[in-house]
Amino acid sequence: xxxxxxxxxxxxxxxxxxxxxxxxxxxxxxxxxxxxxxxxxxxxxxxxxxxxxxxxxxxxxxxxxxxxxxxxxxxxxxxxxxxxxxxxxxxxxxxxxxxxxxxxxxxxxxxxxxxxxxxxxxxxxxxxxxxxxxxxxxxxxxxxxxxxxxxxxxxxxxxxxxxxxxxxxxxxxxxxxxxxxxxxxxxxxxxxxxxxxxxxxxxxxxxxxxxxxxxxxxxxxxxxxxxxxxxxxxxxxxxxxxxxxxxxxxxxxxxxxxxxxxxxxxxxxxxxxxxxxxxxxxxxxxxxxxxxxxxxxxxxxxxxxxxxxxxxxxxxxxxxxxxxxxxxxxxxxxxxxxxxxxxxxxxxxxxxxxxxxxxxxxxxxxxxxxxxxxxxxxxxxxxxxxxxxxxxxxxxxxxxxxxxxxxxxxxxxxxxxxxxxxxxxxxxxxxxxxxxxxxxxxxxxxxxxxxxxxx
Amino acid sequence: xxxxxxxxxxxxxxxxxxxxxxxxxxxxxxxxxxxxxxxxxxxxxxxxxxxxxxxxxxxxxxxxxxxxxxxxxxxxxxxxxxxxxxxxxxxxxxxxxxxxxxxxxxxxxxxxxxxxxxxxxxxxxxxxxxxxxxxxxxxxxxxxxxxxxxxxxxxxxxxxxxxxxxxxxxxxxxxxxxxxxxxxxxxxxxxxxxxxxxxxxxxxxxxxxxxxxxxxxxxxxxxxxxxxxxxxxxxxxxxxxxxxxxxxxxxxxxxxxxxxxxxxxxxxxxxxxxxxxxxxxxxxxxxxxxxxxxxxxxxxxxxxxxxxxxxxxxxxxxxxxxxxxxxxxxxxxxxxxxxxxxxxxxxxxxxxxxxxxxxxxxxxxxxxxxxxxxxxxxxxxxxxxxxxxxxxxxxxxxxxxxxxxxxxxxxxxxxxxxxxxxxxxxxxxxxxxxxxxxxxxxxxxxxxxxxxxxx
Numbered sequence: 006x007x008x009x010x011x012x013x014x015x016x017x018x019x020x021x022x023x024x025x026x027x028x029x030x031x032x033x034x035x036x037x038x039x040x041x042x043x044x045x046x047x048x049x050x051x052x053x054x055x056x057x058x059x060x061x062x063x064x065x066x067x068x069x070x071x072x073x074x075x076x077x078x079x080x081x082x083x084x085x086x087x088x089x090x091x092x093x094x095x096x097x098x099x100x101x102x103x104x105x106x107x108x109x110x111x112x113x114x115x116x117x118x119x120x121x122x123x124x125x126x127x128x129x130x131x132x133x134x135x136x137x138x139x140x141x142x143x144x145x146x147x148x149x150x151x152x153x154x155x156x157x158x159x160x161x162x163x164x165x166x167x168x169x170x171x172x173x174x175x176x177x178x179x180x181x182x183x184x185x186x187x188x189x190x191x192x193x194x195x196x197x198x199x200x201x202x203x204x205x206x207x208x209x210x211x212x213x214x215x216x217x218x219x220x221x222x223x224x225x226x227x228x229x230x231x232x233x234x235x236x237x238x239x240x241x242x243x244x245x246x247x248x249x250x251x252x253x254x255x256x257x258x259x260x261x262x263x264x265x266x267x268x269x270x271x272x273x274x275x276x277x278x279x280x281x282x283x284x285x286x287x288x289x290x291x292x293x294x295x296x297x298x299x300x301x302x303x304x305x306x307x308x309x310x311x312x313x314x315x316x317x318x319x320x321x322x323x324x325x326x327x328x329x330x331x332x333x334x335x336x337x338x339x340x341x342x343x344x345x346x347x348x349x350x351x352x353x354x355x356x357x358x359x360x361x362x363x364x365x366x367x368x369x370x371x372x373x374x375x376x377x378x379x380x381x382x383x384x385x386x387x388x389x390x391x392x393x394x395x396x397x398x399x400x401x402x403x404x405x406x407x408x409x410x411x412x413x414x415x416x417x418x419x420x421x422x423x424x425x426x427x428x429x430x431x432x433x434x435x436x437x438x439x440x441x442x443x444x445x446x447x448x449x450x451x452x453x454x455x456x457x458x459x460x
Numbered sequence: 461x462x463x464x465x466x467x468x469x470x471x472x473x474x475x476x477x478x479x480x481x482x483x484x485x486x487x488x489x490x491x492x493x494x495x496x497x498x499x500x501x502x503x504x505x506x507x508x509x510x511x512x513x514x515x516x517x518x519x520x521x522x523x524x525x526x527x528x529x530x531x532x533x534x535x536x537x538x539x540x541x542x543x544x545x546x547x548x549x550x551x552x553x554x555x556x557x558x559x560x561x562x563x564x565x566x567x568x569x570x571x572x573x574x575x576x577x578x579x580x581x582x583x584x585x586x587x588x589x590x591x592x593x594x595x596x597x598x599x600x601x602x603x604x605x606x607x608x609x610x611x612x613x614x615x616x617x618x619x620x621x622x623x624x625x626x627x628x629x630x631x632x633x634x635x636x637x638x639x640x641x642x643x644x645x646x647x648x649x650x651x652x653x654x655x656x657x658x659x660x661x662x663x664x665x666x667x668x669x670x671x672x673x674x675x676x677x678x679x680x681x682x683x684x685x686x687x688x689x690x691x692x693x694x695x696x697x698x699x700x701x702x703x704x705x706x707x708x709x710x711x712x713x714x715x716x717x718x719x720x721x722x723x724x725x726x727x728x729x730x731x732x733x734x735x736x737x738x739x740x741x742x743x744x745x746x747x748x749x750x751x752x753x754x755x756x757x758x759x760x761x762x763x764x765x766x767x768x769x770x771x772x773x774x775x776x777x778x779x780x781x782x783x784x785x786x787x788x789x790x791x792x793x794x795x796x797x798x799x800x801x802x803x804x805x806x807x808x809x810x811x812x813x814x815x816x817x818x819x820x821x822x823x824x825x826x827x828x829x830x831x832x833x834x835x836x837x838x839x840x841x842x843x844x845x846x847x848x849x850x851x852x853x854x855x856x857x858x859x860x861x862x863x864x865x866x867x868x869x870x871x872x873x874x875x876x877x878x879x880x881x882x883x884x885x886x887x888x889x890x891x892x893x894x895x896x897x898x899x900x901x902x903x904x905x906x907x908x909x910x911x912x913x914x915x
Contacts (some may be wrong), residue, residue, distance in 0.1 A: 017877075034769065035771065035772035035774065036518075036770060036771075037771075038771075079543030079611075083558075088765075095742060095774060096768070096770055096774055098669075098768070098769060098770065103891025120914065125688060144759075158482065159774075160772060160773060161520065161773070168794040170630045187676070192819055201675060203675070203775070205775070209803075211737055212738060212742075213736040213737060214736060214737030214738075215557075215885065215888045215890075216554075216887065217736070217887070218856025218882075218886050218887040218888070219758075219760045219762060219786060219788070219890065220656060220658070220788055220856070220857045220859050221642070221753070221857050221858050221882050221886070222736075222857065222882070223753065223758040223760050223788050223857055224743045224744065224749075224752035224753045224756055224758040224788070224857065225732070225741055225742070225743055225749040225752055225753050226736060226738060226741055226742050227740075227741075227743075228742070228760045228761055230760075230761035230762075230763070230764045230783070231692060231693075231759075231761050232687040232695065233689070233690070233737065233764075234690075234692035234693050234761070234764070235689075235692075235693040235696075237686060237689035237690075237692075237693075238686075238689050238690040238692075238693035239693075241684075241690075242685065251823065263788065267791060270576040277680070280836075281668040281670075281672070281681060282668060282669030283667060283668055283813055283814070284812050284813065284815075285682060285812040285813045286612075286680055286681055286682075286809075286812040286813065287667075287680070287681050287683070287811075288679045288680055288681070288682075289679065292682040294679075296547075297680055298676070298677065298678065298679045298680050299681035301619050302675075304680040304686075305674045305678050305683045305685075305777055306683055306685035306687070306689070306766070306767065307674060307767050307768055307773070307776055307777075307778075308687075308766065308767030308768040308769070308774070308778070309683075309685045309689070309764055309765065309766045309781065310764065310765060310766075310769070311761070311763065311764040311765075312761065312762050312763030312764060312784070312786065313551065313553070313762055314553060314763070315490065315491060315551055315553065315766070316490065316491070316492075316613060317490035317491070317821075317885070318490065318615060318616070318660045318784065318786070318821045318822060319550060319614075319762060319763070319784075320658070320660070320762055320786055321762055321887050321888070322760055323763070326764065328685070329767070329768070329773065331674060331773070331775055333674070333675055333678050333679070343591055355741050356740075356742075357740040358738055358739065358740045358741065358742040360739075361737070366772075366773045367773060369814070372532070387566070389902065397889070401674045401675070401676070402676050402677065402678055402679065402777075403673060403675025403676050404675050418911045427673075427677070427852070428674050430670065431671045431673050431674065431676070432671065432672070432673040432774070432775065432776050433671045433673070433776070434670065435670075436672070437910055439744060444588070
């Protein structure tokens, strides 16, 4: 291991420079106009896997964005790990709020600043580089390694899901390793053992068959914006709970063990609110903020739109108004079932004066991993060694729907060795990644590979 | 009058071609990028006034868009009429819903199709052309004529209001004549004797200091879109009445005479709903649609915006959400007072988890004109002569705030000789103007000038 660690230290500057090249590619999966960059980014990853000595590297075309696969199976009889990551990133708007161009990475404050820095290019790169270190310093790693890297995580992993169904044998493994979550706090090694699921809906309310003058018609027709607002207001009750009937029916209650372990974590709601610039936190009554984020389902409007888009005053009653509404799910809520409950309720609260359409955009199951699995224990030890501190266990409010599929279909545990921070503006302007965690992450990955081989 | 009418008939094709030139100028007052067209349009009007023999024509620069003034005072001892109109138009979005380019007028179905066709370029042009006919056929009109034509009606007439204060003598008159309202129905001569006022507000709700990942933060913070929707839903009660305290305090109740006269008008709410493509009308309970539009105050969202603007799914809790909300006022509601009531209430319903700003964008007073004034009677007769049918009297849901100022400051009645139709898509895609009404309007204007001179 000394040689491996020595190689990582010696090559760190080059690693960083390669990460910058990776971050320069504007691989925004949701924008059709960026498709050419998706292919370019897949090719980039494939090259890096080859450079890391993967013996078989392939870029698979899909109906959406390409999937990159790499493998090295030169350690027969030893365990196999499947390393997952995604090369696609979120859109960059509002672009005027970025201090630097989102796709021209800069380094300062010991952080790297760019879209995708922490979600997920920086975190994914950690594992490619730890594997490279084994080959270039030691001859080869002590176990078998597979990589599966997709370009559709931010838009629902639809094609990787299909790919997984068709290629279960190829992807067979003893554990799935990934870094696409957060540390509990700066410098605190963390294993995430639960993820929320997602159910993402789009709704449209249509009133009159054209935009109307709000003077000549105001008072006679229902206004789609006002109606949509009323309907959205009926999605929560006065206690901040989601008001959709049966929404909470399948929710597993929190165990006392979890409640107590969360209480031990140092977390100040006051400071959290201050950092977000709000006078008061929001959400469901009767739970702490960590409980609400990690263990309770939620409903949020992600966008709303209707009426005049320009500056100044236009006096219309618009023909349409629309919103995108997503729900975060917890075990054992199911996305399809939730979409049905949402649709039924949303249609039921529509007045006769409008037409309402509801569309399910995408979804993913929530998941909890067992804390006593070998892979989890080894990962916690590996991070502890790299970071020099005791590893903590937490759950996460975000969703990585494909992880649930891996766990179910490959019958292997997933190890969520998150290296980001919630404060690193993932999905927001000025996304960044702490370079200290980048380096400690490469070491954690290397220790994991070393120790898991002894299984 | 025979000569005048003969001239109008002979020159009708040229009139129409000049109107098309007028409609080609994209004089959208609310878009700063269109400022150059505002000046161009003012110059166009000035030329047409000169061509119509106005002896003094001037384009006054303002802090906003130019005001065009023209006068001919060659009939001493005779009454003076002030003809008002506006050359500015509404924005054209959503532009993809237009069948023709909004600024390339086309004629078919005996209608002219373009932004501004009915509101107000086509209607305004009627009076310029009737005056021209007097000069070119008869020598001169039998009374004194002033024109005042502004470019800011769609954005609140702020600079004409100032201009009016500073130039009351110049604008002195015995009646203000304008066509910027609608006929009750196709071919039915109509005098409008009441207009609603306006109070136009902009609100912004700010939550966290940046857009947040709705997974990592969902449940912990208040979502500005959901909060804004809740706040908007609290602006109406379950009966469709505006829920702002004291909002109805100054509203004059409808007289039995008005209720009865409205009941005599042929109006099918069923057909009206069908034409708008809605299964059911909306609005306040306990009033007919005509009563709601003409005589009751209303509140409508004209736009709403927040969160991700692009296609596809972005899972954020946005930092901000905003809306433009306007209220139509009836006698004796006052816009400033209403703005204060709105602001106080809207702030009072904001939860502590967000910051709310409320801005008053513009406003205008409602007005009712006496039905027994000479100018009103003459106008009703003039339209009756031109249209060959009995004139009806109605009120109008829209607002022309500047008219209230004319009435108050010039101490003259306003004659609203509307020639449009509510179905002509003013403020919407595919705006148009019935050319039959254009022609009958020129005749009505000419009869009015002739008959009002005998006062």
